Amino acid sequence: TLSGAKMLFFKHNDMSSLEQMLEKCKGKRTLVCVEGVYSMDGDLVKLPEVIELCEKYNAGSFIDEAHSTLMFGPNGRGVAEHYGLEEKVGVSFGTLSKSFGGVGGFICSNARIIRYLKGYSSPWNFSCSISPPIVAGLMKSLEIATRDSSLRDKLWENTAYLKNHLAEMGLNLGGTESQVIPIIIGSSGELLYTLAAEIQKRGLFLQPVDFPAVPADARRFRISASAQLTKEEMDTTLQIIEDVIVPAVKKK
The missing domain is CATH 3.40.640.10 (Type I PLP-dependent aspartate aminotransferase-like (Major domain))
Incomplete structure (x- = not known):
């Protein structure tokens, strides 16, 4: 330093x-x-x-x-x-x-x-x-x-919506307590980037995070919820995640 x-x-x-x-x-x-x-x-x-x-x-x-x-x-x-x-x-x-x-x-x-x-x-x-x-x-x-809490209220509403639906899919969200929502994939970097490419083909960019930014056995995608997201946008995102990530994780 x-x-x-x-x-x-x-x-x-x-x-x-x-x-x-x-x-x-x-x-x-x-x-x-x-x-x-x-x-x-x-x-x-x-x-x-x-x-x-x-x-x-x-x-x-x-x-x-x-x-x-x-x-x-x-x-x-x-x-x-x-x-x-x-x-x-x-x-x-x-x-x-x-x-x-x-x-x-x-x-x-x-x-x-x-x-x-x-x-x-x-x-x-x-x-x-x-x-x-x-x-x-x-x-x-x-x-x-x-000026008021409306944007923060909307952020936490959207965060809860995403977390609840992702948890219902059986995905590992770690111990998140905030708008930062990890989807932990595991140790395979190859799987992480294969899924990232497939997700992008579906029209969604989901940030992959690899070692050494995170532990080698906890590679992940990271979602940052926003107050600007509409329900339609979140539902589209959740559907792509359910179609692409959930089957791959369950197959492991």
């Missing part, structure tokens, strides 16, 4: 593993970095437990809200707001390229950390400002998404 910090990794959402790593770092400056919504599994970070351990070991906390901004929390500020822990999180990072539909990103923290980043962050110092038309679009996205 640019910071030169030593990185230690704990098992996915495993608080015992995290505590073991924190024990190794006692007496050292430590920053625990997590995602709000994990981008490949769709589950949420166990943030209350993470914050509790950070306080116990005097460690800082950093949360990546890339897949949760505008989607979680009463005001769409992400998983930290969802858990009521915004004041406890040291640094919150987000992107403007997903739910906002633009480019760029942002960091939220206390004034001291923000001043430090402005002075010493190479990506900040050597990047150009976002162009005014993109800023205008981002401001409008924020206005629309936060």
Whole structure:
């Protein structure tokens, strides 16, 4: 990393593993970095437990809200707001390229950390400002998404519709708790790409995700639900998945 910090990794959402790593770092400056919504599994970070351990070991906390901004929390500020822990999180990072539909990103923290980043962050110092038309679009996205909860309500309605029907097909959706819906195929990369090609012939693009982005025995397709999807579009998608993926998975 640019910071030169030593990185230690704990098992996915495993608080015992995290505590073991924190024990190794006692007496050292430590920053625990997590995602709000994990981008490949769709589950949420166990943030209350993470914050509790950070306080116990005097460690800082950093949360990546890339897949949760505008989607979680009463005001769409992400998983930290969802858990009521915004004041406890040291640094919150987000992107403007997903739910906002633009480019760029942002960091939220206390004034001291923000001043430090402005002075010493190479990506900040050597990047150009976002162009005014993109800023205008981002401001409008924020206005629309936060004027009421209708878009978030529709997103969760569509997410539930897709999840329920996919689960009824007997597909492995992992432990998703969000709009990110994995369809786990297994260890065969050949099968994954064969299915992807067949699905595309049917007029649907479904993103295949291969090792090393995910474990070698959990190759998958990944769906990101949207508030813009119509019932007709979702039904067409579900029918293609049922016709192509379900028989292949059951045959294994």
